[in-house]
Amino acid sequence: MEITYPFDSIPDGGHAVEVAPGVHWVRMPLPFKLNHINLWVLDDGDGWTVVDTGINQSDVRQYWQQLFSGAMGAKPVKRMIVTHFHPDHVGLAGWFEEEYDIALWMTLGEWGMARNLKLETPENILPHLARFYKRAGFDEKLMAIIPERGVSYPSRITMPPIGIRRIVEGELIEIGGHDWQVIIGTGHSPEHACLYCEDLNVLISGDQILPRISPNISIWPQEPNGDPLSQFLASLKRFEHLPQDVLVLPSHDYPFKGLHHRLSELAHHHDERLDETFALCEKPVSAYEVLKGLFTRELDSHQIFFAIGESLAHLHHLVAQGRLRRYDDMDGVSRFVQV
Numbered sequence: 001m002e003i004t005y006p007f008d009s010i011p012d013g014g015h016a017v018e019v020a021p022g023v024h025w026v027r028m029p030l031p032f033k034l035n036h037i038n039l040w041v042l043d044d045g046d047g048w049t050v051v052d053t054g055i056n057q058s059d060v061r062q063y064w065q066q067l068f069s070g071a072m073g074a075k076p077v078k079r080m081i082v083t084h085f086h087p088d089h090v091g092l093a094g095w096f097e098e099e100y101d102i103a104l105w106m107t108l109g110e111w112g113m114a115r116n117l118k119l120e121t122p123e124n125i126l127p128h129l130a131r132f133y134k135r136a137g138f139d140e141k142l143m144a145i146i147p148e149r150g151v152s153y154p155s156r157i158t159m160p161p162i163g164i165r166r167i168v169e170g171e172l173i174e175i176g177g178h179d180w181q182v183i184i185g186t187g188h189s190p191e192h193a194c195l196y197c198e199d200l201n202v203l204i205s206g207d208q209i210l211p212r213i214s215p216n217i218s219i220w221p222q223e224p225n226g227d228p229l230s231q232f233l234a235s236l237k238r239f240e241h242l243p244q245d246v247l248v249l250p251s252h253d254y255p256f257k258g259l260h261h262r263l264s265e266l267a268h269h270h271d272e273r274l275d276e277t278f279a280l281c282e283k284p285v286s287a288y289e290v291l292k293g294l295f296t297r298e299l300d301s302h303q304i305f306f307a308i309g310e311s312l313a314h315l316h317h318l319v320a321q322g323r324l325r326r327y328d329d330m331d332g333v334s335r336f337v338q339v
Protein backbone atom coordinates (compact mmCIF):
# COMPACT_ATOMS: atom_id res chain seq x y z
CA MET A 1 0.00 0.00 0.00
CA GLU A 2 1.45 3.33 -1.13
CA ILE A 3 1.57 6.22 1.31
CA THR A 4 -1.53 8.41 1.32
CA TYR A 5 -2.47 11.46 3.35
CA PRO A 6 -6.18 11.44 4.24
CA PHE A 7 -6.21 14.95 5.73
CA ASP A 8 -5.17 18.12 3.97
CA SER A 9 -6.41 20.86 6.27
CA ILE A 10 -3.80 21.66 8.91
CA PRO A 11 -5.10 22.76 12.32
CA ASP A 12 -3.53 26.08 13.29
CA GLY A 13 -2.34 27.00 16.78
CA GLY A 14 -5.22 26.87 19.20
CA HIS A 15 -7.50 24.71 17.06
CA ALA A 16 -7.96 20.98 16.61
CA VAL A 17 -9.04 18.66 13.78
CA GLU A 18 -10.67 15.32 14.61
CA VAL A 19 -8.80 12.61 12.68
CA ALA A 20 -10.54 9.55 14.22
CA PRO A 21 -13.46 9.32 16.68
CA GLY A 22 -12.30 11.23 19.77
CA VAL A 23 -8.76 11.71 18.45
CA HIS A 24 -7.91 15.37 17.85
CA TRP A 25 -4.90 16.71 15.96
CA VAL A 26 -3.28 19.91 17.28
CA ARG A 27 -0.29 21.59 15.66
CA MET A 28 2.10 23.89 17.52
CA PRO A 29 5.03 26.06 16.36
CA LEU A 30 8.74 25.20 16.79
CA PRO A 31 11.65 27.64 16.51
CA PHE A 32 13.59 25.41 14.08
CA LYS A 33 13.74 24.73 10.36
CA LEU A 34 11.30 21.94 11.20
CA ASN A 35 8.78 24.54 12.26
CA HIS A 36 5.90 22.54 13.76
CA ILE A 37 5.00 19.57 15.91
CA ASN A 38 1.78 17.54 15.91
CA LEU A 39 0.21 16.83 19.29
CA TRP A 40 -2.86 14.75 20.07
CA VAL A 41 -5.78 15.33 22.38
CA LEU A 42 -7.81 12.20 23.11
CA ASP A 43 -11.37 12.12 24.38
CA ASP A 44 -11.07 10.45 27.78
CA GLY A 45 -14.70 10.27 28.90
CA ASP A 46 -15.10 12.99 31.50
CA GLY A 47 -11.89 14.77 30.43
CA TRP A 48 -9.03 14.89 27.94
CA THR A 49 -5.73 13.04 27.67
CA VAL A 50 -2.98 15.02 25.96
CA VAL A 51 -0.24 13.16 24.06
CA ASP A 52 2.95 15.28 23.96
CA THR A 53 3.08 18.89 25.08
CA GLY A 54 5.08 21.13 22.73
CA ILE A 55 8.23 23.16 23.31
CA ASN A 56 8.55 25.65 26.17
CA GLN A 57 7.67 28.97 24.56
CA SER A 58 4.92 31.46 25.37
CA ASP A 59 2.88 31.17 22.16
CA VAL A 60 2.55 27.38 22.66
CA ARG A 61 1.33 27.88 26.23
CA GLN A 62 -1.17 30.48 24.98
CA TYR A 63 -2.49 28.16 22.27
CA TRP A 64 -3.09 25.41 24.83
CA GLN A 65 -4.90 27.83 27.14
CA GLN A 66 -6.98 29.04 24.22
CA LEU A 67 -7.89 25.46 23.29
CA PHE A 68 -8.81 24.32 26.80
CA SER A 69 -10.78 27.43 27.63
CA GLY A 70 -12.48 27.53 24.22
CA ALA A 71 -13.30 24.66 21.86
CA MET A 72 -12.31 21.97 24.38
CA GLY A 73 -13.26 23.89 27.49
CA ALA A 74 -16.27 21.82 28.51
CA LYS A 75 -14.14 19.08 30.09
CA PRO A 76 -10.91 19.20 32.13
CA VAL A 77 -7.48 17.95 31.06
CA LYS A 78 -7.04 14.69 32.99
CA ARG A 79 -3.66 13.31 32.08
CA MET A 80 -0.65 13.71 29.80
CA ILE A 81 1.32 11.01 28.08
CA VAL A 82 4.71 11.99 26.64
CA THR A 83 6.35 9.90 23.91
CA HIS A 84 9.99 10.88 24.53
CA PHE A 85 12.38 13.37 26.08
CA HIS A 86 13.04 15.68 23.11
CA PRO A 87 12.11 19.27 23.96
CA ASP A 88 9.29 19.61 21.42
CA HIS A 89 7.55 16.66 23.12
CA VAL A 90 8.24 16.98 26.86
CA GLY A 91 8.81 20.76 26.84
CA LEU A 92 5.64 21.77 28.66
CA ALA A 93 5.13 18.71 30.89
CA GLY A 94 6.11 20.69 33.99
CA TRP A 95 3.84 23.54 32.95
CA PHE A 96 0.91 21.16 32.35
CA GLU A 97 1.41 19.67 35.79
CA GLU A 98 1.14 23.10 37.40
CA GLU A 99 -1.50 24.59 35.14
CA TYR A 100 -3.89 21.62 35.12
CA ASP A 101 -2.74 19.58 38.12
CA ILE A 102 -2.34 16.36 36.14
CA ALA A 103 0.09 13.44 36.20
CA LEU A 104 2.72 12.66 33.60
CA TRP A 105 2.66 9.17 32.05
CA MET A 106 6.02 8.38 30.47
CA THR A 107 8.62 5.63 30.17
CA LEU A 108 11.28 5.68 32.85
CA GLY A 109 14.13 5.99 30.34
CA GLU A 110 12.67 9.06 28.65
CA TRP A 111 11.71 10.79 31.89
CA GLY A 112 15.19 10.11 33.30
CA MET A 113 16.83 11.67 30.22
CA ALA A 114 14.60 14.75 30.43
CA ARG A 115 15.30 15.33 34.13
CA ASN A 116 19.01 14.67 33.65
CA LEU A 117 19.47 17.06 30.73
CA LYS A 118 17.30 19.75 32.32
CA LEU A 119 19.82 19.86 35.19
CA GLU A 120 22.85 20.07 32.88
CA THR A 121 25.05 23.18 33.14
CA PRO A 122 27.73 24.38 30.69
CA GLU A 123 30.40 24.05 33.40
CA ASN A 124 29.86 20.36 33.96
CA ILE A 125 29.15 19.29 30.40
CA LEU A 126 31.54 21.35 28.22
CA PRO A 127 34.75 19.39 28.96
CA HIS A 128 32.93 16.16 28.12
CA LEU A 129 31.53 17.64 24.88
CA ALA A 130 34.99 18.86 23.87
CA ARG A 131 36.47 15.36 24.28
CA PHE A 132 33.58 13.80 22.38
CA TYR A 133 33.78 16.12 19.35
CA LYS A 134 37.59 16.06 19.31
CA ARG A 135 37.40 12.27 19.14
CA ALA A 136 34.99 12.64 16.20
CA GLY A 137 37.63 14.67 14.36
CA PHE A 138 36.30 18.25 14.63
CA ASP A 139 38.88 20.87 13.54
CA GLU A 140 39.73 23.96 15.61
CA LYS A 141 37.10 26.13 13.95
CA LEU A 142 34.36 23.66 14.84
CA MET A 143 35.70 23.08 18.35
CA ALA A 144 35.34 26.85 18.93
CA ILE A 145 31.58 26.62 18.28
CA ILE A 146 31.03 24.20 21.18
CA PRO A 147 31.31 26.70 24.07
CA GLU A 148 29.51 29.39 22.03
CA ARG A 149 26.65 27.02 21.43
CA GLY A 150 26.45 26.12 25.13
CA VAL A 151 23.59 23.92 26.23
CA SER A 152 20.19 24.72 24.77
CA TYR A 153 18.06 21.88 26.15
CA PRO A 154 17.40 23.24 29.69
CA SER A 155 15.78 26.45 28.41
CA ARG A 156 13.55 24.59 25.97
CA ILE A 157 11.71 22.59 28.61
CA THR A 158 10.00 23.34 31.90
CA MET A 159 11.24 21.18 34.79
CA PRO A 160 9.59 17.78 34.26
CA PRO A 161 7.49 16.55 37.18
CA ILE A 162 9.45 14.97 40.02
CA GLY A 163 7.52 11.72 39.70
CA ILE A 164 5.75 9.87 36.91
CA ARG A 165 3.24 7.15 36.22
CA ARG A 166 5.64 4.80 34.44
CA ILE A 167 4.48 3.14 31.21
CA VAL A 168 6.02 -0.04 29.80
CA GLU A 169 6.13 -2.11 26.59
CA GLY A 170 2.87 -3.91 25.86
CA GLU A 171 0.87 -2.13 28.55
CA LEU A 172 -2.74 -1.32 27.72
CA ILE A 173 -3.84 2.17 28.69
CA GLU A 174 -7.59 2.71 28.73
CA ILE A 175 -8.51 6.07 27.29
CA GLY A 176 -12.15 7.01 26.79
CA GLY A 177 -13.31 3.36 26.66
CA HIS A 178 -10.60 2.22 24.22
CA ASP A 179 -7.42 0.32 24.97
CA TRP A 180 -4.20 1.89 23.65
CA GLN A 181 -1.21 -0.41 23.62
CA VAL A 182 2.25 0.94 24.38
CA ILE A 183 4.83 -0.06 21.74
CA ILE A 184 8.37 1.00 22.64
CA GLY A 185 10.68 2.24 19.89
CA THR A 186 14.43 2.66 20.36
CA GLY A 187 17.23 4.30 18.41
CA HIS A 188 15.77 7.79 17.97
CA SER A 189 15.55 8.09 21.74
CA PRO A 190 16.14 5.52 24.49
CA GLU A 191 12.62 4.30 25.30
CA HIS A 192 10.19 6.07 22.96
CA ALA A 193 6.51 5.28 23.59
CA CYS A 194 4.16 4.81 20.64
CA LEU A 195 0.45 4.15 21.22
CA TYR A 196 -1.68 1.79 19.16
CA CYS A 197 -5.46 1.54 19.42
CA GLU A 198 -6.88 -1.56 17.73
CA ASP A 199 -10.52 -0.39 18.13
CA LEU A 200 -9.86 2.85 16.28
CA ASN A 201 -7.12 1.44 14.00
CA VAL A 202 -4.83 4.34 14.93
CA LEU A 203 -1.10 4.44 15.76
CA ILE A 204 0.41 7.48 17.47
CA SER A 205 3.97 7.04 16.21
CA GLY A 206 5.75 10.06 17.70
CA ASP A 207 9.12 10.55 16.01
CA GLN A 208 9.72 6.82 15.63
CA ILE A 209 7.95 6.63 12.26
CA LEU A 210 7.63 9.81 10.20
CA PRO A 211 6.19 9.80 6.67
CA ARG A 212 8.78 11.81 4.70
CA ILE A 213 11.77 12.58 6.86
CA SER A 214 13.92 9.86 8.29
CA PRO A 215 13.93 10.07 12.12
CA ASN A 216 17.24 11.37 13.42
CA ILE A 217 19.41 8.45 14.55
CA SER A 218 22.52 9.87 16.18
CA ILE A 219 25.32 9.18 18.59
CA TRP A 220 25.15 11.80 21.35
CA PRO A 221 27.77 12.50 24.02
CA GLN A 222 25.56 10.85 26.67
CA GLU A 223 26.19 7.44 25.07
CA PRO A 224 29.38 7.88 23.03
CA ASN A 225 29.88 4.21 22.17
CA GLY A 226 26.28 3.27 21.42
CA ASP A 227 24.78 1.63 18.33
CA PRO A 228 21.35 3.28 18.06
CA LEU A 229 20.90 2.27 14.43
CA SER A 230 20.80 -1.44 15.37
CA GLN A 231 18.22 -0.58 18.00
CA PHE A 232 16.15 1.51 15.59
CA LEU A 233 16.09 -1.13 12.84
CA ALA A 234 15.23 -3.88 15.33
CA SER A 235 12.44 -1.86 16.89
CA LEU A 236 10.81 -1.13 13.50
CA LYS A 237 9.92 -4.83 13.47
CA ARG A 238 7.60 -4.28 16.43
CA PHE A 239 5.21 -2.44 14.10
CA GLU A 240 5.06 -5.03 11.32
CA HIS A 241 2.07 -6.90 12.76
CA LEU A 242 -0.17 -3.82 12.69
CA PRO A 243 -2.90 -3.65 10.02
CA GLN A 244 -2.01 -2.43 6.52
CA ASP A 245 -4.56 0.38 6.69
CA VAL A 246 -3.76 1.68 10.19
CA LEU A 247 -3.92 5.49 10.39
CA VAL A 248 -0.48 6.68 11.54
CA LEU A 249 -0.26 9.92 13.51
CA PRO A 250 3.36 11.17 13.38
CA SER A 251 4.82 14.10 15.33
CA HIS A 252 5.82 15.94 12.17
CA ASP A 253 4.25 16.28 8.70
CA TYR A 254 0.72 14.83 8.06
CA PRO A 255 -1.25 11.82 9.34
CA PHE A 256 -0.81 9.01 6.81
CA LYS A 257 -1.68 5.48 5.75
CA GLY A 258 0.83 3.04 4.30
CA LEU A 259 2.77 2.06 7.44
CA HIS A 260 4.39 -1.05 5.96
CA HIS A 261 5.59 0.78 2.88
CA ARG A 262 7.16 3.39 5.13
CA LEU A 263 8.79 0.76 7.38
CA SER A 264 10.57 -0.79 4.41
CA GLU A 265 11.58 2.63 3.04
CA LEU A 266 13.16 3.52 6.40
CA ALA A 267 15.14 0.27 6.52
CA HIS A 268 16.21 0.71 2.88
CA HIS A 269 17.29 4.34 3.42
CA HIS A 270 19.77 3.19 6.03
CA ASP A 271 21.12 0.36 3.83
CA GLU A 272 22.11 2.91 1.20
CA ARG A 273 23.60 5.26 3.76
CA LEU A 274 25.59 2.39 5.30
CA ASP A 275 27.04 1.43 1.92
CA GLU A 276 28.08 5.05 1.26
CA THR A 277 29.67 5.25 4.70
CA PHE A 278 31.52 1.98 4.19
CA ALA A 279 32.89 3.18 0.84
CA LEU A 280 34.36 6.29 2.51
CA CYS A 281 36.45 4.16 4.89
CA GLU A 282 38.89 2.58 2.46
CA LYS A 283 41.70 4.37 4.29
CA PRO A 284 41.49 5.21 8.03
CA VAL A 285 39.23 8.26 8.44
CA SER A 286 37.66 10.26 11.27
CA ALA A 287 33.90 10.64 11.65
CA TYR A 288 34.20 14.27 10.52
CA GLU A 289 35.94 13.21 7.29
CA VAL A 290 33.10 10.76 6.68
CA LEU A 291 30.56 13.53 7.35
CA LYS A 292 32.13 15.65 4.58
CA GLY A 293 31.70 12.76 2.17
CA LEU A 294 28.10 12.02 3.19
CA PHE A 295 26.81 15.60 3.37
CA THR A 296 27.86 17.44 0.26
CA ARG A 297 25.54 20.41 0.83
CA GLU A 298 26.62 23.31 3.04
CA LEU A 299 25.66 22.69 6.69
CA ASP A 300 25.11 25.47 9.21
CA SER A 301 26.61 25.28 12.69
CA HIS A 302 23.39 23.76 14.11
CA GLN A 303 23.06 21.09 11.41
CA ILE A 304 26.69 20.04 11.75
CA PHE A 305 25.99 18.59 15.21
CA PHE A 306 23.17 16.44 13.88
CA ALA A 307 25.28 15.42 10.88
CA ILE A 308 28.23 14.28 13.00
CA GLY A 309 25.87 12.31 15.24
CA GLU A 310 24.32 10.58 12.21
CA SER A 311 27.70 9.87 10.64
CA LEU A 312 28.88 8.30 13.90
CA ALA A 313 25.68 6.22 14.14
CA HIS A 314 26.35 4.70 10.72
CA LEU A 315 30.02 4.12 11.52
CA HIS A 316 29.22 2.44 14.82
CA HIS A 317 26.65 0.21 13.13
CA LEU A 318 29.23 -0.91 10.56
CA VAL A 319 31.67 -1.67 13.40
CA ALA A 320 28.96 -3.74 15.12
CA GLN A 321 28.41 -5.64 11.85
CA GLY A 322 32.13 -6.38 11.64
CA ARG A 323 32.56 -4.43 8.37
CA LEU A 324 34.67 -1.63 9.92
CA ARG A 325 37.30 -1.50 12.61
CA ARG A 326 37.64 1.46 14.97
CA TYR A 327 40.77 2.54 16.79
CA ASP A 328 41.74 5.56 18.87
CA ASP A 329 44.71 7.34 17.39
CA MET A 330 47.57 9.06 19.24
CA ASP A 331 46.00 12.48 18.51
CA GLY A 332 42.81 11.63 20.49
CA VAL A 333 40.77 11.09 17.30
CA SER A 334 38.96 7.84 16.51
CA ARG A 335 39.53 6.43 13.05
CA PHE A 336 37.47 3.90 11.12
CA VAL A 337 38.74 1.59 8.40
CA GLN A 338 37.35 -1.29 6.34
CA VAL A 339 38.16 -4.73 7.76
Ligand SMILES: [Zn+2]
Pocket residue numbers: 084086188189207
Ligand atom coordinates in the same frame (compact mmCIF):
# COMPACT_ATOMS: atom_id res chain seq x y z
ZN1 LIG B 1 12.41 13.28 18.74
